[in-house]
Amino acid sequence: MKKLELKIDNKNWGTSYGQLVWQQLTKNRTNLVCLWFIIVLFTTAVFAPLIANDKPFVVRMASTGSPQVEGKVYFPLFGALTANDYSVFLAAIVGAILLFSLRRNSRKVDPFLRPAVLWRQISICTVILFLGIILLQIFIPRKLDATDYRAMLAGGKATDAVFPLVPYGYGRTDIKVCQRPPNRNHWLGTDDVGSDVLCRLIHGTRISLSVGFVAVGISGIVGIIFGAIMGYFGGKIDFLGMRLVEIMMSVPTFFLIITIVAFFPRSLFNIMVIIGITSWTDDARFIRAEFLKLRNQDFVQAAVSLGLPLRSILFRHMLPNGMAPVLVSVTFGVAGAIFIESALSFLGFGVAPPTPSWGQMLSTGVSTTGEFLWWLSFFPGLAIFFTVTAYNLLGEGLRDAIDPKLRKAV
Amino acid sequence: MTDNGTILSIQNLSTFFDTEQGTAKAVQNVSFDIKKGQTLALVGESGCGKSVTALSIMRLIPSPPGRIASGKIFFKSRDILEFSERQMRRIRGNKIAMIFQEPMTSLNPVYTIGSQIVEAISLHQKKSYQQAWQMAQEMLERVHIPDPDRRMVEYPHLLSGGMRQRVMIAMAISCRPSLLIADEPTTALDVTIQAQILDLLDELQKSENMSVLLITHDLGIVAQRADNVAVMYASKIVEQCPCGELFNNPLHPYTKGLLNSLPQLGTRQNRLNTIAGNVPEPLDFPSGCKFHPRCPVGCNDKKCHTEEPALKQVSANHYAACWYAEK
Numbered sequence: 001m002k003k004l005e006l007k008i009d010n011k012n013w014g015t016s017y018g019q020l021v022w023q024q025l026t027k028n029r030t031n032l033v034c035l036w037f038i039i040v041l042f043t044t045a046v047f048a049p050l051i052a053n054d055k056p057f058v059v060r061m062a063s064t065g066s067p068q069v070e071g072k073v074y075f076p077l078f079g080a081l082t083a084n085d086y087s088v089f090l091a092a093i094v095g096a097i098l099l100f101s102l103r104r105n106s107r108k109v110d111p112f113l114r115p116a117v118l119w120r121q122i123s124i125c126t127v128i129l130f131l132g133i134i135l136l137q138i139f140i141p142r143k144l145d146a147t148d149y150r151a152m153l154a155g156g157k158a159t160d161a162v163f164p165l166v167p168y169g170y171g172r173t174d175i176k177v178c179q180r181p182p183n184r185n186h187w188l189g190t191d192d193v194g195s196d197v198l199c200r201l202i203h204g205t206r207i208s209l210s211v212g213f214v215a216v217g218i219s220g221i222v223g224i225i226f227g228a229i230m231g232y233f234g235g236k237i238d239f240l241g242m243r244l245v246e247i248m249m250s251v252p253t254f255f256l257i258i259t260i261v262a263f264f265p266r267s268l269f270n271i272m273v274i275i276g277i278t279s280w281t282d283d284a285r286f287i288r289a290e291f292l293k294l295r296n297q298d299f300v301q302a303a304v305s306l307g308l309p310l311r312s313i314l315f316r317h318m319l320p321n322g323m324a325p326v327l328v329s330v331t332f333g334v335a336g337a338i339f340i341e342s343a344l345s346f347l348g349f350g351v352a353p354p355t356p357s358w359g360q361m362l363s364t365g366v367s368t369t370g371e372f373l374w375w376l377s378f379f380p381g382l383a384i385f386f387t388v389t390a391y392n393l394l395g396e397g398l399r400d401a402i403d404p405k406l407r408k409a410v
Numbered sequence: 411m412t413d414n415g416t417i418l419s420i421q422n423l424s425t426f427f428d429t430e431q432g433t434a435k436a437v438q439n440v441s442f443d444i445k446k447g448q449t450l451a452l453v454g455e456s457g458c459g460k461s462v463t464a465l466s467i468m469r470l471i472p473s474p475p476g477r478i479a480s481g482k483i484f485f486k487s488r489d490i491l492e493f494s495e496r497q498m499r500r501i502r503g504n505k506i507a508m509i510f511q512e513p514m515t516s517l518n519p520v521y522t523i524g525s526q527i528v529e530a531i532s533l534h535q536k537k538s539y540q541q542a543w544q545m546a547q548e549m550l551e552r553v554h555i556p557d558p559d560r561r562m563v564e565y566p567h568l569l570s571g572g573m574r575q576r577v578m579i580a581m582a583i584s585c586r587p588s589l590l591i592a593d594e595p596t597t598a599l600d601v602t603i604q605a606q607i608l609d610l611l612d613e614l615q616k617s618e619n620m621s622v623l624l625i626t627h628d629l630g631i632v633a634q635r636a637d638n639v640a641v642m643y644a645s646k647i648v649e650q651c652p653c654g655e656l657f658n659n660p661l662h663p664y665t666k667g668l669l670n671s672l673p674q675l676g677t678r679q680n681r682l683n684t685i686a687g688n689v690p691e692p693l694d695f696p697s698g699c700k701f702h703p704r705c706p707v708g709c710n711d712k713k714c715h716t717e718e719p720a721l722k723q724v725s726a727n728h729y730a731a732c733w734y735a736e737k
Contacts, residue, residue, distance in 0.1 A: 017520040017565075235474055298515040305468055305510075306530050306581070307502035320520040 017320060019106055024401035031397035034390040041387060045205040046092040052166035052199035055080045056149050059161040076145055077164070083140040087133045088206075094125045094132075168196035170203040171354045182375055189375040191364050200356035201379055207357040208338045208387065211272050215337040218276025220330050223283025228314050230284070231291025231322075238288070245281045253278045257340065261349045268351050271344060275337050283326050283333075290322030297321075324402040331395030335388040342384055358384050416484075417589055417621045418444040418467070423481035425459075425466045427692075428474060434692040436462040438645045440481075441721075442638075444589065449615065449622040451636035451653070453629065453668075455689050459645045460625045461511075464591045467623070468508055469498050485589070504534040507582035511594040513575035517566035523550075524562030527581050534585045549580040553610055572603035576610070583614055590615070591623045596631070608635055629672060633657060641665050644690050644700040647721060651728040661730040663707045699733070707734050 025031050044051065055077040101121050150167070152158045166187075174194035182189045188197040230241040257274050264270045294300055295318075303317045342359025344350040351357050358380040365377030425437040437459040444450045452460045465471050466478055469490065482489050490501065510516045518526060527546035531537060537545065543562075550558035553576040566574055575595060582590060592611065596604040608631060615622055624636060632639055632653065639656045641649040641664065649662040660666045667685040687704040690696055696703050702714040713733055721731040 298510050298512045299518045301470065302508075302510055302516045302578070302581075303518070304470060305502055305508040307499040307504060307533060308529075309499065317518050321518070 021398075021401050025397055028397055028400075030393055031401075034394040034397070037386065037390045038394070041205055041209060041390075042092075044202055045209045046088055048203045048206055049081055049085050050077070051164055052168060052170065052196070052202045053077055053080075053164045054149070054167055054169035054172055055145065056161035056163045056167075059149055059152075060159045062157055062159045076147070076149060079143070080145045081140075082142065083133075083137045086136045086140055090132045090136065091129055094129050098122065098125050166196060166199045166202065168199045170195065170200050170356050172196070172199075179373060181373075188379050189373075191361070191373075191376050195356075197361070197375060197379055200361055201358070201383060204356040204358045204361060204380065204383070207268060207351060207355065208341060208384070211268065211275070211341040212334040212338045212391075214272040215275035215279070215340075216330055216333040218273065219278075219280040219333060220283055220326070222277065223280035224287050224319070224326065226280065227284035227287025228291055228319065231288040232295060232314055232318070234292065234295070241284075242288070245284055248278070248281045251278075254340065254343070257344065258347070258349055261344060266349070266352050268355075271341060271350065272337075275340055279333060279336070282329055286325040286329055287319075287322060290325065291318055294318045294322055324399065327402065328395045328399040331391050331398060335391040335395075338384065338387060338391075415445045416443050417446050417486065418623070419482075419484040420463075420467070421482045421484070423463065423466060423483060424479040425462050425471060425476060426479045427476050429693070431693050435645050435695070436476075436692055437466065440642075440645075440647055442640050442647065442650060444621045444623060444638075446588070446621055447615070447619045448637040449624055449635055451624045451626060451632040451639045452642060453626060453632055453639060454642035455627060457689055457692070458642045459692075460627075460642055461593055463642075464508065464593050464623065464625055467591060468502060468506060469493075500534075503530060503582075503587070504585045505587055506589045506591065507585065507587040508591040508593065509575070509578050509582050509595045511597055513571050513578055513598060516578050517574055519566055522563050522565055523569070523577050527577070527584055530581045531584050545584065546580075549584050550577070552583075552614070553577070553580045554606075555580075572599055572607065575599060575603075575607055579607070579610065579614070583618065583620070586618055587620065589621045589623065591625070593625045594627070595624075596626075596628070604631075611635075629668060641668070644695060645692060646700065646731065647729075648701065648732070649728075649730045650721065651730075655728055659728070661724055661728065661735040662701075662732045663705045663734070664701050667704075667706070699731075701732075707732075 026035070057075065057077050059074050059076055061072050061074070098121060102118065105117055105121075149158065149161055150163075153161050168186075172195055174190075176194065177186065177190050178192050178194040180186055180190045186196050186198070188201065190196055191200070226241060226245075230238045256278060257271075260274050261271060291314075300313065300318060303313050308317070338358075341350060341357065342362065345357045345359030346363040348363070350360055353360070361380040362377050362384075365373050365375075420443075421441050423437055423440045424435070427434040427436055440459070440463055442450060452463065454460050462471070462476075467483055467485075467490075469478075471478060478491060481491070483491050485501070485506065490498065493501070517523070521529075524543065524546055527549060528539070528542045531542040531545050532539070535542075547558050547562060550561060555561050555573060555576055561569070561573075566577075569577065575598075579595075590611075595611070596607050599607060611622065612635060614620065624631070626632060636653045639649075639651060639653050640647045641656075641662065643664050649656070649660070649665050651661075656665065657669065660669055664685070667683075670683045671685065673679065673682055685704055690700060690703075698713075698715045698717055699705070699719055702711075705714065711733065717733075719731045719733050719735075721729050722735070724730050724735050
């Protein structure tokens with residue numbers, strides 16, 4: 001492609017393969033429910049600080065205070081959000097725009113150009129995102145707002161305040177209300193330092209989802225590239241690659257992760273990367289098997305005989321035809337990664353304590369007083385269960401949506 | 411060696427496959443020339459090395475296990491066996507195009523017809539997307555696909571075999587190659603479609619002044635379409651001559667046998683004539699002349715059992731590899 005033109009008119013370009021799969025997928029009610037559940041999860045994760053926060057959106061100072069703040073209106077929540085929070089919002093907005101442009105592309109851009117146009121849009125979005133994040137990190141001040149606005153309201157220093165849905169911060173400790181079962185103030189109860197469980201659950205969504213996605217993203221990309229090269233070239237490369245895969249597979253992954261995590265500082269990023277680079281073997285084997293099969297298909301031979309470059313043959317012509325098993329394994333992988341992170345946190349190798357994660361919350365239910373506080377384990381357990389189930393069901397649905405179409409088309 | 415009119419000249423091409431059972435000599439010492447605008451038909455039974463010869467020209471032999479053991483392939487006086495993969499990519503599809511045997515599986519099922527042709531066009535020619543799309547549509551029109559506007563956005567599985575083969579041809583000729591390799595282009599199609607496809611190839615060949623290497627096992631097609639014929643048997647060319655000469659005066663017993671086994675119109679026959687026996691396996695060729703176990707002429711001749719005849723000029727344009735050919 002020497003020159004790229006974004007062609008926009010109302011010409012009918014036909015339905016693309018992706019659209020066919022999408023139609024098939026959304027026909028099934030279970031899949032729709034799962035999709036919506038995941039969308040809700042994502043929204044929760046992105047807007048967690050707006051849903052659960054101990055800072056009010058708006059606060060009006062009472063006249064009893066010092067005269068310079070009298071009657072003034074403040075927005076403490078937006079001031080208290082960190083640059084990271086704003087970066088997440090920005091990323092979510094850019095991602096949403098990308099999704100919408102995908103829809104628009106599917107209607108207005110011809111199928112052949114779609115990957116190229118999409119690629120360009122992704123690059124533009126990435127640049128915007130990077131610049132935005134850098135700017136946000138520079139210009140958003142890092143400040144700590146330790147004011148207790150509820151105490152202010154109670155003490156009459158402020159007249160009105162609008163709090164988020166769950167008016168507690170995830171790091172808040174309050175010994176007075178610790179270990180309370182679910183009640184009117186704390187819908188899902190409090191843990192042994194008095195933090196609100198619902199609030200921690202909402203903030204924990206972020207951790208669990210990002211672990212799932214980044215880990216699977218890494219393992220998917222590594223697996224696809226390795227598998228594609230092994231399957232296409234065969235021979236010695238295949239032999240060496242498969243031995244490497246077998247070596248990786250023979251290592252008990254979970255214990256390897258525990259060992260590595262024990263050596264490196266406890267950070268979310270490390271966990272994601274480690275889960276990613278230990279779980280690519282399945283993807284690589286799936287892709288390899290598909291590519292071995294596709295290698296001798298006539299249309300691949302035809303593509304070679306047209307003089308297409310290797311990259312185009314591997315990733316444009318072969319990959320969409322051999323993608324089905326990997327897509328399914330990716331959705332299972334997301335569930336698996338959430339599970340591994342939960343297990344790590346449960347064992348105490350996960351994210352460091354004030355940051356909430358579902359697995360870590362599970363573990364607090366039994367450890368402290370010997371007493372079993374059911375609400376501390378039940379709700380995070382439920383969240384893990386539903387998320388993993390949703391991903392697994394979606395994986396099943398995707399497999400069903402892709403398979404018969406492909407068989408019919410070949 | 412090559413004069414101006416020659417597009418492709420193959421000299422002593424040998425292609426071997428190294429298998430665990432030994433080296434399979436799929437093609438041995440094959441030589442032929444194709445002149446500009448002419449059609450050479452490569453005829454032979456299944457497994458005699460026709461397709462391997464074609465893939466060797468495209469340098470598409472899977473390696474390993476395959477390798478081009480010796481020989482030279484001159485395309486426009488340049489030896490393409492010495493080309494780098496990069497140079498080769500510029501030739502494939504652009505100067506030499508190929509049509510495959512199986513139209514049902516030769517198109518990528520996940521892309522529309524149009525986008526696949528457009529890809530072929532925009533790969534080798536500097537065209538804007540609109541121009542390429544326009545060209546692709548014209549190409550579909552030229553291969554007589556009705557309603558090309560609609561067909562452009564359809565997926566391969568919506569098209570019949572004949573249609574798909576037309577699309578393959580449209581793709582192959584979209585860059586106006588000087589040589590078209592048609593590897594049994596009509597085997598998978600029924601007879602009426604066969605005729606249409608071959609007429610189409612003929613028509614395109616005339617208008618583009620393209621050379622065609624037609625690989626087939628159908629002598630009927632050869633008689634109608636080819637200028638020259640090379641008959642292959644067990645990895646070697648056993649007879650080579652102009653088309654008319656082959657049918658009027660076949661020299662090699664294998665060619666005679668092939669022509670004999672064609673059903674004749676107007677004569678009553680109970681059973682079709684056949685050549686007894688099977689094509690020998692590439693791993694296990696007989697000694698001497700490879701055809702001698704099946705040959706009605708030389709089956710008792712000591713010389714045929716021990717010495718292999720070379721391809722020799724018998725008359726002006728007629729070459730044959732048989733000890734009995736001259737007699």
